[in-house]
Amino acid sequence: MKLRWKMTALAAISSMLVLQGCSSSAPAAGNAAGGTQGGKDSQGSQAAAPAKTGKVKLTFWDMHSDAESKFFKDLVDEYNKTQDKVQIEYTAFKQDDYQSTKLPTGFASGNGPDIYMISPGEFMKFAKAGLMKDLTPYFTPEVKSDFLPASLDAVTYNNQVLALPFELELLGLYYNKDMLDKAGVQVPKTWDELHAAAKKLTTDKVAGLIIPPDKGAYFNFIWYPFLWQQGGNVLNADGTKSTFNTPETAKALDFWGSFFQEGLSPKKLQLGPWEIGNLGNKTAAMQICGTWAINQIEDKYKDVPIGLAPLPIPAGGKAATDAGGWKMAVNGQSKNADEAAKFVMWAFGSSDTSHALKWGTEVKFAYSPRKSVVEKGKDIYSKGLRKVFTDEIYNSAIPEPRYPSEVLDAVGDAMQYVMYGKMSGADAAKTIDAKLTDILSKTK
Amino acid sequence: MTPTRKSARVMQERVTAYGFLLPNILGLMIFVFIPIVYAFYVSLHDWNALTPKVFVGFQNYVTLMTDSKWWHSVLRTLMYSVVYVPLLFCLALLSAVIVNALRGKTVGIVRTMFLLPFSITSVIAAIIAMFLLDPRSGLINQLLSFAGIGRQQFLGSPSQAIYCVIFTVLWINLGYNMTIFLSAIKEIPKDYYEAAHMDGATRFQSFRYLTFPLLRETNTFILIVTTIASFQVFDQIIVMTNGGPIDATEVSVLYIYKEAFQMLHMGYSSALAFVLFLIIFAFSMIQLKLVSSNK
Numbered sequence: 001m002k003l004r005w006k007m008t009a010l011a012a013i014s015s016m017l018v019l020q021g022c023s024s025s026a027p028a029a030g031n032a033a034g035g036t037q038g039g040k041d042s043q044g045s046q047a048a049a050p051a052k053t054g055k056v057k058l059t060f061w062d063m064h065s066d067a068e069s070k071f072f073k074d075l076v077d078e079y080n081k082t083q084d085k086v087q088i089e090y091t092a093f094k095q096d097d098y099q100s101t102k103l104p105t106g107f108a109s110g111n112g113p114d115i116y117m118i119s120p121g122e123f124m125k126f127a128k129a130g131l132m133k134d135l136t137p138y139f140t141p142e143v144k145s146d147f148l149p150a151s152l153d154a155v156t157y158n159n160q161v162l163a164l165p166f167e168l169e170l171l172g173l174y175y176n177k178d179m180l181d182k183a184g185v186q187v188p189k190t191w192d193e194l195h196a197a198a199k200k201l202t203t204d205k206v207a208g209l210i211i212p213p214d215k216g217a218y219f220n221f222i223w224y225p226f227l228w229q230q231g232g233n234v235l236n237a238d239g240t241k242s243t244f245n246t247p248e249t250a251k252a253l254d255f256w257g258s259f260f261q262e263g264l265s266p267k268k269l270q271l272g273p274w275e276i277g278n279l280g281n282k283t284a285a286m287q288i289c290g291t292w293a294i295n296q297i298e299d300k301y302k303d304v305p306i307g308l309a310p311l312p313i314p315a316g317g318k319a320a321t322d323a324g325g326w327k328m329a330v331n332g333q334s335k336n337a338d339e340a341a342k343f344v345m346w347a348f349g350s351s352d353t354s355h356a357l358k359w360g361t362e363v364k365f366a367y368s369p370r371k372s373v374v375e376k377g378k379d380i381y382s383k384g385l386r387k388v389f390t391d392e393i394y395n396s397a398i399p400e401p402r403y404p405s406e407v408l409d410a411v412g413d414a415m416q417y418v419m420y421g422k423m424s425g426a427d428a429a430k431t432i433d434a435k436l437t438d439i440l441s442k443t444k
Numbered sequence: 445m446t447p448t449r450k451s452a453r454v455m456q457e458r459v460t461a462y463g464f465l466l467p468n469i470l471g472l473m474i475f476v477f478i479p480i481v482y483a484f485y486v487s488l489h490d491w492n493a494l495t496p497k498v499f500v501g502f503q504n505y506v507t508l509m510t511d512s513k514w515w516h517s518v519l520r521t522l523m524y525s526v527v528y529v530p531l532l533f534c535l536a537l538l539s540a541v542i543v544n545a546l547r548g549k550t551v552g553i554v555r556t557m558f559l560l561p562f563s564i565t566s567v568i569a570a571i572i573a574m575f576l577l578d579p580r581s582g583l584i585n586q587l588l589s590f591a592g593i594g595r596q597q598f599l600g601s602p603s604q605a606i607y608c609v610i611f612t613v614l615w616i617n618l619g620y621n622m623t624i625f626l627s628a629i630k631e632i633p634k635d636y637y638e639a640a641h642m643d644g645a646t647r648f649q650s651f652r653y654l655t656f657p658l659l660r661e662t663n664t665f666i667l668i669v670t671t672i673a674s675f676q677v678f679d680q681i682i683v684m685t686n687g688g689p690i691d692a693t694e695v696s697v698l699y700i701y702k703e704a705f706q707m708l709h710m711g712y713s714s715a716l717a718f719v720l721f722l723i724i725f726a727f728s729m730i731q732l733k734l735v736s737s738n739k
Binding site: 097100101104105107108125126129130131204205207213214215216266267268270283405406409413416417419420422 | 492493494495574575578579580581597598599600601602685686687688689690691705706707708710
């Protein structure tokens with residue numbers, strides 16, 4: 001009897017570990033997926049800049065790596081030197097769990113940063129929680145008019161500008177010129193042409209078209225333009241009502257799904273779908289990818305004949321592409337929010353546009369949401385493949401939507417239902433429309 | 445010895461024992477029990493980790509009763525366990541018996557080969573398995589093509605993905621469990637087998653009536669620990685499939701993780717974790733009861 005009690009207790013303790021197991025496993029997985037960015041963890045850089053006495057200490061959390069992280073580190077060093085009121089501590093985390101774990105747990109435990117990076121996909125979560133300071137008063141009229149209105153609309157909530165956009169990343173269709181030539185395929189301009197080209201180019205070793213197969217923010221990000229090209233959208237303009245159950249949605253879902261159902265796009269990738277290496281190592285003929293790919297093509301895949309074109313459009317549709325990009329935000333609950341806001345505006349929101357220009361032209365290739373910066377960098381923005389983005393794609397950019405996580409997840413479900421033949425586009429649109437309506441009624 | 449001296453000695457032994465146990469008890473208190481109590485407290489709230497908690501009583505528990513995605517994930521976890529646990533148990537026992545019968549220099553090499561996948565970080569092992577299972581350039585598809593079998597999607601197929609995960613976790617854990625069985629088999633006195641042999645018992649009969657019954661405690665340990673671990677499978681899945689395709693590998697712990705960190709439904713995910721704890725506890729009790737009734 002005594003033994004049985006002991007065994008019962010043992011079973012209870014070990015099964016209780018499931019609760020604890022959830023929390024301990026999470027960072028392990030995040031670390032592993034982080035791969036090459038291993039050296040950029042919090043402990044590595046946390047101790048970088050101890051605050052001097054008498055100065056206000058601010059913390060700045062970032063998710064960039066390599067040269068991009070160095071840019072922000074240098075930016076902080078420069079700011080620390082140019083004034084003696086505040087001392088900023090810069091910390092770079094791995095992107096994989098930065099928004100999903102680091103930021104929420106940091107804020108939840110009261111140890112959140114004063115300044116942080118945020119993506120459109122996660123914007124609403126933090127905006128609604130009051131974790132973003134209103135930056136509107138910090139804009140001078142000249143600077144405000146220098147920003148593209150759509151870029152500020154994307155960070156405006158309750159008539160307040162809650163974050164500072166500093167880059168616009170656009171999408172295009174990259175392709176291997178040799179492969180298209182050999183197959184006698186013209187660069188696709190319409191959906192039908194894209195589908196036919198992918199079919200002709202697919203072999204045992206080469207994928208016709210690389211688009212993301214796994215659920216997540218990037219999955220939806222690549223799909224939205226196909227919906228927008230026909231005038232469709234996930235939600236209405238103020239995000240209060242689902243507009244998902246439409247023929248446009250059904251068509252965009254069916255079109256997306258057809259590439260997977262017919263084996264023209266792989267359902268599993270060894271490289272991330274955002275990595276231009278898929279084209280670079282010649283395992284794919286076409287890939288939908290963003291502006292960020294250009295520097296890598298020029299550095300790493302010089303010998304691969306890669307071309308670029310705007311995303312193909314459906315018959316009767318109009319050009320549309322996604323404009324993604326990170327934003328800088330200031331913790332609205334920070335004691336030193338005012339000082340933090342000054343730094344953010346100094347970096348990308350002042351009349352001096354040198355940082356913005358350096359970021360978009362030297363550190364990486366991205367458009368600036370500021371017209372004067374695009375004008376100043378004209379020469380660089382028309383160099384090589386960049387010219388295609390500048391001349392043919394830039395004008396059709398629509399800011400990446402900032403939907404709540406539940407909406408993001410539901411849209412991803414619709415895409416997968418069609419990809420794997422579980423439902424037709426029309427049925428998935430109808431099913432998920434009901435789900436979205438339910439989600440929106442709960443989040444009001 | 446007088447009763448007082450005896451009780452003083454017993455007392456002293458107890459103090460020593462608890463002294464040794466204290467660091468572990470403290471560790472368990474701080475890192476396991478307190479977080480669990482706190483998790484239960486959180487499960488009674490609506491909380492997104494960023495704004496203050498709002499007390500909602502047992503609302504989260506009511507919601508989860510009708511959350512079909514949750515119950516599907518529980519069914520998927522059960523299905524995973526039903527396939528994985530017996531398979532691991534039988535294969536580990538079988539390989540232990542075989543390795544035990546090996547003689548000569550090869551024994552060390554074979555044992556090391558079995559244990560090798562376990563010695564790699566589980567996530568790295570999962571990534572290696574992903575390369576092997578890659579539909580386009582993976583080794584397994586290439587081998588299948590030699591045998592005249594067409595290219596399989598493996599992790600990209602809703603019907604095959606879970607079995608690919610089971611295969612990977614099995615590959616990682618087989619060596620460890622085999623080692624436990626092997627050391628238990630080595631504990632069994634050789635005289636028993638000699639006696640059985642003299643009585644004319646076949647090898648199978650020796651295994652059936654000697655080895656297997658004498659491994660009862662090891663069997664219980666492996667079964668319970670493996671069942672609990674199978675309910676907690678997470679690392680390999682988040683790396684290999686992240687729950688996809690179309691939720692085919694979304695097991696309970698992954699669903700809890702996504703609710704907590706992607707949706708920031710901290711209260712709700714704590715409630716889910718509690719229900720999962722109760723399910724695992726119930727299963728462990730049933731297993732214990734079955735095993736002890738065999739005694």
